[in-house]
Amino acid sequence: MFTGIIEDLGIVTKLDRDQGNLHLTIKSAITQELKIDQSVAHNGICLTVVSINNDTYTVTAIKETIDKTNIGDLMVGDIVNLERAMKLGDRLDGHIVQGHVDQIGFCQSVKEENGSWSYTFDYDDTFGNVTIEKGSITVNGVSLTVVNSEKNKFSVAIIPYTYEHTNFKSLQKGSKINLEFDVLGKYIQKLYQNRL
Structure with missing residues (x-):
């Protein structure tokens, strides 16, 4: 669950296609605060952190996500809106956002x-x-x-x-x-x- 309040702007540093999947590596100021298996919204798309390396982390989008969003159009150097999942008990400053693009x-x-x-x-x-x-x-x-x-x-x-x-x-x-x-x-x- 997210709020739609953007925490940081990430930069796409690497894109790897693997069969029907797209692995995106993102450079961000919040990388050091992330954990593997954590959900992060990328331009509103909820994706799971699969690896962390210094100031970059990697997430994977499956074919369903690529087909229904603009994630497949991203290129190295593009800037993405980032938001970590909300914490229970925090203020809901935006509105209830699921991270599931319609x-x-x-x-x-x-x-x-x-x-x-x-x-x-x-x-x-x-x-x-x-x-x-x-x-x-x-x-x-x-x-x-x-x-x-x-x-x-x-x-x-x-x-x-x-x-x-x-x-x-x-x-x-x-x-x-x-x-x-x-x-x-x-x-x-x-x-x-x-x-x-």
Whole structure:
């Protein structure tokens, strides 16, 4: 379980493909605090630490994860948003995030708005996922509030701190992003569909 509050930006230092798996080696300031078997969210994708070497650690993504997220598009030198799993008893500063990406989306536009930024994203709505205004959404692992919600797109507003401390500053029109929709909304949607 995660909160969507990014702890660090990691740098991809190595990518190894092994049959259907992708092994990613990440350099991060939090590496020394990690343990093997620990869960860490990478752009919102929960992955298990399998090895640690000095200031880098390695995680493995299986085919299912590669097929449903943007992790297969990463290249050496790319920056990823990192968050360790929340501790029981800690404050929930973002919202409940599972680290299970529902689907990918694409950045439609980025607009600077006098000290903040507005991002609009679209997604395939045939999966049944929805957003609501003032509801929660996770974009590349970042917990955000939906500003504008439409049938298959939504907008979020980014403050300077989030812009500087996440990989949002590298997003541009056409960028592929990981989306995790609000877990409570998903349950309500499922209950509603089952009643019909």
